[in-house]
Amino acid sequence: MQQTAHKVVVIGHRNPDTDSICSAIAYAELKNKTSDLVCEARRAGKMNQETEFVLKKFGVTPPRMCTDVNPKIRDVDYRQIPGIPGSTSLRKAWEIMRDQKIDTLAVTSEEDELQGVITVKDIATANMDLFDTGILAKSRTSYRNILETLGATMVVGSEDAVCTTGHIRIGTATPEMLESSMEKGDIVILTNRYESQLCAIEKEASLIIICNGAKVGRTIQHIAAETGVAIMSAPCDTYAAAKLISQCAPISYYMTRDNIIKFTLVSPVADVTRVMAKVRHRYFPILDADGKYCGMISRRNIINLRKRRIILVDHNEATQAVEGFDQAEILEIIDHHRIGSLETSGPVYFRNQPVGCTATIVTQMYDENGVTIPQKTAGLLLAAILSDTLVFRSPTCTPIDVNAANRLAKIAGVDINEFANEMFEAGEKLDGKTAEEVFLQDFKVFMCGDIRFGVAQGSYMTRKNLTAAEALLKPYLEEARNKQNVEDIYMLLTDVPKEESVVICNGRYAAEVLSDGFETQPAADASWTLPGVVSRKKQFIPALMTAYQEL
Template identity: 40%
Template sequence: MSDIYVFGHRNPDTDSICSAIAYSDFKNLTEKDYNYIPARLGPINRETQFVLDYFGVPVPRVIENVYTQVSDIHFDKPVNVNKNASMFEAWHMILQHNARTINIVDDSGKFLGLATLGDIAKVYLESSSGFSGYAVPVKNIVETLKGEALVLKEEVFSGNIIVAAMQIDDIQSRIKEGDLLIVGNRKDVQLMAVKSGIKILVVTGGHEVPGDVLETAGANGVTVIKVPYDTFDTVKLINESLPVRYIMKTEDLITFSLEDTIDDVKETMLKYRYRNFPVLDGQKRPVGMLARSHILDYTRKNVILVDHNEKSQSAEGIEQASILEIIDHHRIGCLETGQPIVFINRPVGCTATIVCRNYEERNIMPSKKIAGLMCAAILSDTLMFKSPTCTGEDIRAAKKLAGIAGIEIEKFARAMFEAGTSLEGKTEEEIFFTDFKEFKIGDYKIGVSQVNIFNNSPESLKNRLIQFMEKLRTDREYDLLLLMLTDIINEVSEFLFVGNHRELIRRAFGVDVGGNSFLLPRVVSRKKQVVPRIISAINSLS
């Protein structure tokens, strides 16, 4: 089942969060082919946290961007082999999965390196006089040779390999302490060997090993392995018990994470002509193998936007996503879609009012929690019906939802506003970006932030905010930045502003500004009382 993310604008407010949750709930109730997931593009504010806590609803997951990522691509399943696995096991894994490259991992599954079909084939073509330079698990030798450990005294072997293909005296002269001896059903050689300090005795041909040989081997700490192969095949196969970690590549490896974007992947693949690239998860465990063919056809992230429809207010990478629907109550901005979509844009005070109508049109009763979230969003966006953006539809919906949720509107709204307007302990950046929106109007780049307050803020805080805004304006090249400090109860906003466009302020609001602030009674709505006036003023100047 495919996931579809539903989210509001950056610096999300209560409407943005609650409408995303409510609309996801509505879609999951009415459509079963997809999984609708509410999300957010940034931290939630105190007001929204109060609302979610009040109704016992978890905070939606945060998404950094909606770029097409490796996680959106249908890549191949990986073939992962433990670092101590034998070459024999690695070879058969390659044949079984028809793979050309395998990932070598540690005991926790973490990626260590790669081994290719060529790397393993090379070992088959090489002969070795022993394992003196390696640490080979004895179980690898047993499994590779399909043998049976009759006496097990060693876990790991490191030493030379001797083949008993000569007279016993010659064999005895060649044996050194710690060797592995391969021998057939020659009891005299077997007894001599286990007394001479060898570590492992490999008996070929499936022959039974005499009891006194096993007893002597046990007494001298010698491991005895019986194998079905003849001596020639045993010698040929024993190299394959070498742990695959000894032939893996560990340098100049290129891997991708699930979070890497498709653009970055393409750029990297152009530089490196490898056939396959490992894909690692957050714990550095291989979860796939990526080839060039995989990035020719991929699925974009599917999203639904609520409470906004402008690119500058949406997620990073929104141009790469498939926008399926937009549910909004703001002016129509500049987003483009690749195909016709559901676009509901109504002149009401809150997106949740539109979402509520969707429930009603389908004769679906929202749960108490979802009704409470939608009611809280309406109360927040309409400032408890005092905002000029508020309509009769908002009031009707809020009252209905309050009844379902079992809350008293005025009592709940005051508690919500009181929780949300406290600036105590917040930095200037946190305050300014509580509810910030950027607008491209003509040749102007303008940012307008709004913070609701109950009591007048101290002058020292305002001065610090102005200093922060001036730096932000310079760093991000804004023409004008405004911060609305809105007193919800007294219906008045104090504006802090930075920029050199005082004439624009005068035309927009009819005030002459001497410093960096001005007061506008009965102005509480950014959408209806501020942005439209700025647009008109810019148009008049041009």
């Protein structure tokens, strides 16, 4: 059975800011209204306080976390073949394998808990063990299995009984020979010969199987019932019955119980492929999030893997993209940053405009498609524009951003200045937050040649909060640099009203790069004050890139 198509993930960069989250939500909504795709907004990291405030204000549920889009088993068209109970006969299991064209079945409980696996090799091995005449007793084979396998009917006794004693005997010879070979509790396969049937009863057989569909006399039935001997009538001859009788045993006796190689729906395909390459099995059971069996997977299923489909918003840098993006199918990129290092395996729809915010582009796309922007969505898009342009103070801000924000404010029913103050105040609160949490609120990694560096930014409406953030973050920078595996690391603390930024840094080249890039020297506390610098994208990063290239 084919799996239903996975939703297209619309997602922003790691350590998402308000634009990254809100643009993803709004664009997923637009795609669902204007295309055949089923899109879902996701986030590639923890939301910051500013974004949490915005979503709460407009009553929007936060997107689910998605930190890895590497293909998982859930992305593969695995076989949704039901598990079978351990009481199933070998014959029935083989018939299922034959009909389903599969050589391995999962053995499960009524609650779909995996108990073992049975393979066609296990069944073949069981059928070749011709001399184990006590197999039905050893495996506690149910009478129901025997009836089903032989196509027999119960004449005397209960269908619910189980074989617990005795060996299988073929009583085609004389009653005298049967009497000398039989033991109490044996299972005897007979024809319609009255004397042999009576002999088997007198020797206290546990079960008599009478072949060729022969009728069982009332006297025999009466004597058998009195002595506790069960009788079945089978339509096949004694040869067929003898061939089939061992196939009545339950698969639980032969199945593999321990060290079963199994996977979950979220197992990475790369890991599964490595395991499959080391073993000779063809099929492997899959468990869901609750540990319940849900299907089987083979190497052929892996070959037919469907890649995750994603749409990237607010970034096009490989260092900022969600883990596994290179193993996914990128459908679109909607962004307003410089063209970065991200590569795709094929052509994609790539929209990149020199505006202050991705949300501005998304707003344009609503208009271009003739889709009315809902009030909540307008609020999200407005928040993203105000956040990215620092309420129109950033040099990245364009008249397009301003016009879009004014129109969105009317739709959302909010005052821009009041809303912006509330949003920024919510975002700059440090109460109960660790240095790492503050630092990662808006952190991005960049590459210049072989040098990998990271830049975090925080925007503050009051100098008091900015100074408090600086004191909290300065001791943490070295740890952050090691954790993020970058050569240099920078923290851009932006004073929104004063339209300037205070920079603290750590790393091999950081101090030299800041001095060269901005032609200034640090203050006594080893921080740099950069008047007029409020945009990481348009002012800070270009200066760093130039300085790194001149190293």
